[in-house]
Amino acid sequence: MPTVYDVARLAGVSTATVSRVMRGSDLVRPDTRARVLAVIDEVGFVPDASAQGLSRRRKDIIGLVALERGVDETDIERDGLLFVDQLVHAVEAVLRGTGCSLLLSFGRNGEPFQGRIRALSGKVDGLLVVEDAMPAAQLRALSRRLPVVAIAASPGEGGLDAVRVDNAGGMQALAAHLATGHGYRRLGFAGGPPDAPDAVERLAAFAAAARARPGCTVDVVPGGDFSEASGRTAARVLLSREAVPEAVACANDQMAIGVIRELQRSGIRVPADVAVTGFDNIFPGRVVDPPLTTVGQPFRELGARATTRLLERIAGSEAQPRADVLPTELVIRRSCGCPVTPSPAT
């Protein structure tokens, strides 16, 4: 593994010059530069990022820590991941332009995740924390040591950069559509993990919006985990009730898909007998039958905004911490009872 010293010796220059050539130039005579570049190319020199990081006090790596949801221990149900996967791609896309790389770390709640985050924090220039992947206190402590941007975290956290989506707005629009648009009165809700801020907000907003309408009731089934399986479970609970709801909203799309499939397995028609809706707008929701009415969230923008902000902080921005809320959008398809949409490729 060649080092700057090797290159310097071979090119007959000092390490300073090699370094200057590497970092896009400074003042190096063209022929010197050419000579150095030739040697670099010949010996296949690649600077050691550790040494660079140490010397420049900057690692050009940011970390993303997230909870791995809806993946069960046996690894069979691999369907809960779409949200974080989308995010990862969005973040990576932004980083692509910069020299920065993305370090990933997933945890399942209950695990001793904290130690890993600690260690990880030594490897990065800044951290993206998804949901409440760590206790608020620790998050604050962390954010004193390095730039941190929270994604989809609990709104409570002040004094911290954060980006989230408008869960409440989306759910209100959805509740209006179901109650006012379709006239459903007996509503149900398949709730997500109590430790997922998004899930909590969605549940609260939907229930509040629905109950605010005269005659509307909401039968809440809490305790899902964002997975399809937990949607099925919720459906079974709802089916066991005296009065099965006319429409069931869900904490996310996977759960909605689980609800749909479980209902169908029991011979119930969706949406004719029971309407079902999700949240997220991920690919499988377009594919399921009936296509899922849902609230779309701007994954791309969510990841991009958070990443951009983090990079600014790393670059030294001292601006006031901001908590951005990105708009969500009601995506009407058929599972809510709306007629076929004639869109070309939905």
Next chain:
Amino acid sequence: MPTVYDVARLAGVSTATVSRVMRGSDLVRPDTRARVLAVIDEVGFVPDASAQGLSRRRKDIIGLVALERGVDETDIERDGLLFVDQLVHAVEAVLRGTGCSLLLSFGRNGEPFQGRIRALSGKVDGLLVVEDAMPAAQLRALSRRLPVVAIAASPGEGGLDAVRVDNAGGMQALAAHLATGHGYRRLGFAGGPPDAPDAVERLAAFAAAARARPGCTVDVVPGGDFSEASGRTAARVLLSREAVPEAVACANDQMAIGVIRELQRSGIRVPADVAVTGFDNIFPGRVVDPPLTTVGQPFRELGARATTRLLERIAGSEAQPRADVLPTELVIRRSCGCPVTPSPAT
């Protein structure tokens, strides 16, 4: 940002002792250890990974480079990613136990991906390369500088650790099922990217296996990109033929889903009029109507095996490079024309 020196001073010991305490002990007297730990905790010391990496010649980071497939420029079609996403989670799960972290880098082909990989190679101890994310020559060069394990790469590459799945076996089983099991004779195939080794193998194996059977023909539509949209396109091509195939196999599940939906849009029943099959066995395939018959590949094992091998190499293993082939498995659901399977939650 406290350093070992700060901790040492505060605890009244030398940096060597601090270091010894950090790295799980050596021979440090219990009370000394306690004192040091107290200081570490108090000042919130986290060792700088760059300095550690430099000193220990080991960064405890491995990289994963992959092509981002089936994502179109406008970011609207976000459905081509499931394969690599699965892989990422599988790899991360293995790393979880170790102190190693995962650095991610995606490229789209055509992009100047090579430079980024070069830079990235300075940040990691080893690299996982998915598909032919880089030219064979460069891959060889890379593998001389650091441990590299290829995932789902072209079989050609000798002398390199590689893990792939048995595309051919899976496709042969599928062809047998369609031709012998169902008696289909006019077959179609929606091909994937010509630069995707998996896609090439699947196409070749399916065509060969099918054509080996008396009376069987295969109408190949090449040039897909693994996305649902490209499946739709393939379906349109197939529909324009004089004789529409009785069964269409596809390079992956997303394309199969695209084919199904496009056929349905044209009023063709699946599988009654045309059977359709995929490859991968990802979540959306379970959800689409009809549920997708496909060839399952062991994502988890694929990622795990590659990661384990890479870690061994990093640890210094000098074993002969191996090219493992993991078994695939025919997953019969309904899109091939088989009757409803009574499985509990498929």
Next chain:
DNA sequence: TACGACTTTGTAAGCGGTTACATTCAGCTG
């Protein structure tokens, strides 16, 4: 009490880059 034989701790030299500062060099000017 003195002497080994361990155990515990400290000293200081790297690890491979970057960069402030010093030095050299070439080209002008007076």
Next chain:
DNA sequence: CAGCTGAATGTAACCGCTTACAAAGTCGTA
């Protein structure tokens, strides 16, 4: 041609941690 100036290059300290080796304790024994 000495002296000056700015460009090009070299020197060496430093980034923060690890670790070989040296030094200092500690203890039991002769």
